[in-house]
Structures are given as C-alpha cells and as structure tokens.
Amino acid sequence: MKKIITYLVAGIIILIVGVYAARNIIVKNILEKKLTEINKGKVDIGKVEFSPFKKRIVVRDIEATSQRNSMKNFITVKEFNADYDVYISDKKVLISEAHIINVDFFTDRKTDGNIGMKEKTTLDASQVLVPDDEEKNKEVLVTEIENSYLNSMKLNDLNLENILKSEYEKNNKLLEEKRNYWETRIKEIEKGSEFKSIRENLKKVTTLKNPLDIFKMDREVKNIIESAKILNEQLKDEKEQIRLDLEDMKNSPELKFSVEKSVESFVQNGEIAIKDLDSLVNIYLNEVYEKKIYEIVVKYREVLKEIELRKNEDLQQKDKWEVYVEKIDLTSELYGFSLNGELNNISSRLSKNEDNVTFFLNGEKKDSHGKIDGYFNVNTLEGYINIDISKVDLEELKEFNEYILGGSAELSQKTVLSRNDIVIKGNLNIHNMNLNAQKITDSLNIKIPLLKDMIIPLLCDVKNGDISYNYNSNTRRVTVKSNLSEKILQVLNDKDGYWKKKIIQDMKQNSEKEIAKYEELLKAKEEEIRKKSEDGLEIQINELSKIEEQINFLKSKNKKDILNELFKRF
Numbered sequence: 194m195k196k197i198i199t200y201l202v203a204g205i206i207i208l209i210v211g212v213y214a215a216r217n218i219i220v221k222n223i224l225e226k227k228l229t230e231i232n233k234g235k236v237d238i239g240k241v242e243f244s245p246f247k248k249r250i251v252v253r254d255i256e257a258t259s260q261r262n263s264m265k266n267f268i269t270v271k272e273f274n275a276d277y278d279v280y281i282s283d284k285k286v287l288i289s290e291a292h293i294i295n296v297d298f299f300t301d302r303k304t305d306g307n308i309g310m311k312e313k314t315t316l317d318a319s320q321v322l323v324p325d326d327e328e329k330n331k332e333v334l335v336t337e338i339e340n341s342y343l344n345s346m347k348l349n350d351l352n353l354e355n356i357l358k359s360e361y362e363k364n365n366k367l368l369e370e371k372r373n374y375w376e377t378r379i380k381e382i383e384k385g386s387e388f389k390s391i392r393e394n395l396k397k398v399t400t401l402k403n404p405l406d407i408f409k410m411d412r413e414v415k416n417i418i419e420s421a422k423i424l425n426e427q428l429k430d431e432k433e434q435i436r437l438d439l440e441d442m443k444n445s446p447e448l449k450f451s452v453e454k455s456v457e458s459f460v461q462n463g464e465i466a467i468k469d470l471d472s473l474v475n476i477y478l479n480e481v482y483e484k485k486i487y488e489i490v491v492k493y494r495e496v497l498k499e500i501e502l503r504k505n506e507d508l509q510q511k512d513k514w515e516v517y518v519e520k521i522d523l524t525s526e527l528y529g530f531s532l533n534g535e536l537n538n539i540s541s542r543l544s545k546n547e548d549n550v551t552f553f554l555n556g557e558k559k560d561s562h563g564k565i566d567g568y569f570n571v572n573t574l575e576g577y578i579n580i581d582i583s584k585v586d587l588e589e590l591k592e593f594n595e596y597i598l599g600g601s602a603e604l605s606q607k608t609v610l611s612r613n614d615i616v617i618k619g620n621l622n623i624h625n626m627n628l629n630a631q632k633i634t635d636s637l638n639i640k641i642p643l644l645k646d647m648i649i650p651l652l653c654d655v656k657n658g659d660i661s662y663n664y665n666s667n668t669r670r671v672t673v674k675s676n677l678s679e680k681i682l683q684v685l686n687d688k689d690g691y692w693k694k695k696i697i698q699d700m701k702q703n704s705e706k707e708i709a710k711y712e713e714l715l716k717a718k719e720e721e722i723r724k725k726s727e728d729g730l731e732i733q734i735n736e737l738s739k740i741e742e743q744i745n746f747l748k749s750k751n752k753k754d755i756l757n758e759l760f761k762r763f
Contacts, residue, residue: 217241224252231541234258234267235306249276258306259299266302271295275518288518296525368718372725375435382431387420425738432731483671490615490666497574497612504543504571516541523554531557534565546571560601561585569610576610580619587626600626600656618663625656 221241228236239254251274259267275291507513521536534554540546549568556563563582570576582604587597606619630653660675 216243216245220250228257229308232257232260232267233308234260234263235308237306247276248278250274256300256302256306258302263305263307264302266300266306267298269297269300284512284514286514286516288516289520291518291521293521293523294525296523365714365718376725378431382427387423387427390420483669486664486671487666487669493610493615494613500543500571501574507542507544513542515545517545533557543571549576556582559586563604567608574610574612578606578608578610580604580606580608598627598629600624602626614666616663616665616667619661621660621662623656623658623660626658627656628653 217240220243221238224241225236225238228238235258237254237256238252241253242249242251244250251272252270253272255268255270255273256266257268259265270293272294273291275288278287278289279285280287518539519537521539523532523534523536525532532554533556534552536550536552538546538548539550549570551568552566554565556565561582562584563580565578565580567578568576582602585602585604587600587602601624603622604619606617608618609616658675660673662671662673664671
C-alpha cells in the first residue's frame, strides 16, 4: 500500500513538475485557442513566459488576423507583460497594470489566418459612394475651378486688345502729326515769298505790250531764273527730307509697339483677385475627397456594430471568465514617432465596460512633440479624441517625404464620436513649408496646363498659413477656412513673382498676331502720307519747270527773232 501511495505521489509530483515545466507551451496553446475564438480569426503567439507563483505573464509576438483579409494582421504586438491576480469565485482575472510594447496595424501575414469562417468583404470607396466615373467628375471639377479662377481675375478692365489699340492710336497720332507738318510745309512753300516773287516777275515779263521792252527787263529775267533754280533745288531737298523723315520715324522706338512696357505696367500695377478661394477649396474637397473620408465613417460604423453585437452576445453569457485591466502602459512607434501613453479600465467582457475607457499618449521625435488623449464608452458607443501637436517637423514624416520636403506645423484637433457619426474640428498652423509641387500636381492628375502652371508655383511659394477645418459625417460636408487666400494673393500679386511674369509672357506671345495687324495699318498710313506729301511737292516742281521753260524761251529770243515776229504780225 505504501508503495502504491509512494508511486502515486511520485507520479503526481512528476506530473506537476512536467506541467510546470511545460507551462509556457500549455498557456501559449490555450491563449492562442481562446483568442482565436474571440477574434474569429487565427491568433498566433511567438512565446509565453508564465510565472504562476509571481503571478506574472509575458506574451511576445502576438499576431491577430484581420476578419476582412486573412492574409493581413489586424493588430500585431511585440510584447505584452503584466502582473495579475485570479479571483476564482468571481471568475475574474485582474490586471492592475500591463505593459504593451510596439503596436502595429494591418501588417502582412506569412500564412493564411482564416479559420473556416466566411470573411467579410473588404470595404472600399467603390462600395460606399464613389461612382465609376469619379476621375471624369474630378476633371470636370478641376475645369470648373480653373474657369472660376480666371473669371474672377481683375484682368477685364484693361485686356490685351485695349493695350494694343491704345498703342496703335498713339502711333497713329504721331503719323497724323507728321502728315499735318508736311501738308503745312508744302503750303508754306507754295505761298512763300520765293514763289510769289517768281510769279510776279514772270507776270510782268509775259504781259509786256511791246515785246522789245523785254530787253529792258533783263535783270528781272535773271532773277526769275536764279530764284527758280534755288527753289527747285530746295523742293528736291524737301522731297528727300520727307523720305528720310518717314524712314527715321519708321525705325524710331517711338513708333514701335511698346507692348512689353504696357503689358508689364498693366500687370505689375493691376491686382489679381480670387473670389472666395476657400469656397473653391471646399468644393474640391467635398466633390473629390469627401467620399474617401466617408469610407472611414462607414468602417467606423461597422466596427461599432460589431462591438455592439459582441456586447449583446456577452450579455447572454453569464458563466464566463473576465479579464479586467485597470491600466495599460503603451510604448510603440508610429510614423517614426516614439509613443508613450496609457489606456485605463478595459474589460474583456464588453457588456461590463460601463465606465469610460480613457487613454493618453505622448509622441516624441527629435524636435517634434505631440499628445493624444480622450475616452471611449463601449456601453454608450460615444467618445472623444483630442490631438495636440505643439510642433512637428514635416521633414521627419518620412512616410510623406515624397510630397513634403520640409517645414514645421502645429495641430489642434478635436473629434467627437457617437453611435453613427463623427464630428471633427481642427486648426493647423504651417510654417516654412516646402512641398514637392510637381509630385503633388502629378498625383492629382491635373491635365489642364494653365491650372498646372498655377498650382506648381503657388505650392512652391506658399510657405505659411493658418487653416481651420471641420467635418460632420451626418451632413457629409468638409468645411475649410483659412488665410491661404491672403497668402496666395500675396504670391500672385508679387511684382517679381512667377505668376505675374507668366501673365506678362503669355500676353506678349498672344499679342504677336495683333501687333502685325496694327503694323500693317500703320504702314499703309505712312505710305499714304509719303505719297501725298511727295505729290504736293511734285506739283510745285512741275510748276517751276514750266516757269523755267517760259523764261528759257524768252531768253533764247534775240532782237532779230523778235523783229521777225513783229513783221509777221503786222
């Protein structure tokens, strides 16, 4: 009998020792099985260190499969360690303080985590409200924004046509002044003392009653001849002067189209205005991105429905163990930020979470600092999240370095959670921001050159700004208010900035055909003035030629010829 008792005791001891030695494996398998049932997707555990006498447990490398995609982990935890107390009569495990190290979400699994349950279809934008032709609608909207932008510019008072017309009228006035000058000059020559003297002397000579008296007027005849020669040379000089005058005028900068100066003066002194830029931003956000935001809301609602379903199931299970955690210290990393914080008052039995589950997180990364705090009530399905980032170095957000090259920002955001809706209100202050404008523009798939030309320099030049925003999933409206209108207008109206230089360049290019048209009109005008002036002088030269012929005729006659002429008459 003693031997039997001895063997029995020895067997029990061996069994106890064996169980104790294998406790970690046993607890690991039990945890994996129970957590898999709760998660409704495979839960893998890398290692367990269970100390029943110290009432301590450490669980490492926890991977919980997503219910929507069995090749993804909904959550992974590098390490969970806690001290615990077990209350068998209450079927309760109390953890006064637990520590969680390195939490991550939606990581890839090496093996399929499906346990035979039908996976829920992954929810994406196309299942919510995004139409098939979203990209087409986006392009239409971008075009509308471009047109609204152009229509609201104050470029209608003095457009290119007005500038060119003004230049033409100025140059035409110069030509008219030149025409008047030469018309007056020709009349002055025609009515001048030289012509008058020649005509009077010629009249005296040609109206003599006695032909022999012509020999008494030898001096007058010589004067006529001398004056005619001088005046004839003068008229030829005047004709040449007309040609040179018009040639000089044609090549003079004064008559050239000074469109560059006029355009530059107009653009530099004018003001480019945008009517309610925030409204355009709101339209764009609501039409293009609100559907993406609403997708998150739909997922949030599904999570709440699942929580409520599990809570109702939990209510029906009276004889069930509970794990209650009073405090969880969390250490993790997200977007390169070291997160340290805590969650409070969490029960594995959802129906018993009557108090708020509060949380608090601090984030640090070099010069960046921030914190998140709030609560969620599983019973009422209501919560509140407050985000306060006193400073974030945008360059340190390596996940966004493709778009953000530098700068800093401060963020204050409050989120109110209810059973069905999310309300977000926030303020963002940006300083010395440096954006990869080309990359952002390419990602927006903007094909309209003008809008693309506008956005790139604006994104490069707008460095600072204050933005307030809010979103209500009930109304499904994103609302943005900012001082970016003021900042962008400063960029647009910078006299040495890209945008005004771009307008000047485009207006000069567009003016080339119109300038050619006006230059043809001026050329025709110039030809008309030249011909009319030269014709006027030609008439006077011809008149002098006739006078000279008459004088030469009279001069060629000697006394004998005159006497013969008289004998013929009488």
